Amino acid sequence: MTEDRVLVTVGSASFPKLITACSAWEGNIQVQWGTGAPCKRHPGFSFSSNFDDHLNRADVVVSHAGAGTVFTLLQLNKAFVVVPNVERFDQHQIDLAQYLREEKLCAVYDVYSFAKISQNEVCSAAKHLAAERCYTPSEFDIDAFLRIFWQ
Numbered sequence: 001m002t003e004d005r006v007l008v009t010v011g012s013a014s015f016p017k018l019i020t021a022c023s024a025w026e027g028n029i030q031v032q033w034g035t036g037a038p039c040k041r042h043p044g045f046s047f048s049s050n051f052d053d054h055l056n057r058a059d060v061v062v063s064h065a066g067a068g069t070v071f072t073l074l075q076l077n078k079a080f081v082v083v084p085n086v087e088r089f090d091q092h093q094i095d096l097a098q099y100l101r102e103e104k105l106c107a108v109y110d111v112y113s114f115a116k117i118s119q120n121e122v123c124s125a126a127k128h129l130a131a132e133r134c135y136t137p138s139e140f141d142i143d144a145f146l147r148i149f150w151q
Helices: 016-022 051-057 067-075 092-102 119-132 142-149
Strands: 006-009 029-032 060-063 079-082
Touching: 006 016, 006 051, 016 029, 029 051, 051 067, 060 067, 060 119, 067 079, 067 092, 079 092, 079 119
Parallel strands: 006 029, 006 060, 060 079
Antiparallel strands: none
16 A cells, blocks of 8 residues: 555546546545546545645546646646546547657556556556656646647
8 A cells, every 4th residue: 555645536527437446545545536426435526626736735646638637737747647538529538648658748547457557556657757757847838738739
């Protein structure tokens, strides 16, 4: 079991497979479940007006690959991993996850492989790649990010 404070976030949609994959984890886990069913094992919330406070308190964030969440995580220079929600009607999360992987901005997992790795492995990968990023949060440019992503 890791001592890291972990926030699992699915954004505004439902992503039960990601929540289920984290259900076996132990320790200080908080879950944001969006429009889906609450996590039965860990405390959390559906939505929060002070979501950035939750992000700031977390040592590691496990996130869907939503552009808004990912950009905020990069701005905050958080240790995070993404698991794209491929069940959404659009497939933008797959494109963004591919970009994040290619640029080595965070670890990226599909939900099936993610379910097979340990909590410690996830936290370690997130912290390693966060430490290796070659920019400071103030240098991260949303316009450049969006131009690359939506070419």
